Amino acid sequence: MRAAVTILCLILLTGCGTITKTIYIEKEIPYIPTKPEYYSVEWQSMTGLYCIDEDNAINLLKNRELDKSYQEEIRNILENLKE
Helix, strand or coil: CHHHHHHHHHHHHHCCCCCCCCCCCCCCCCCCCCCCCCCCCCCEEECCEEECCHHHHHHHHHHHHHHHHHHHHHHHHHHHHHC
């Protein structure tokens, strides 16, 4: 009971109980990057396992780098929206 009275007094003393003006804050919608165009990768089936040759392995690594940079752009946009 005593805590409730104390909180009520603090609200009345600080003026938190009255709203004088409502201000809406609008954030600008950021540019959304387009998904990268990935290199083609062809997998080969050999004795029940899948493998790729050297050129396809290079394309797979290029795709991974493209995807990492795309994810980083999206992550930065989300972090900026949090602020």
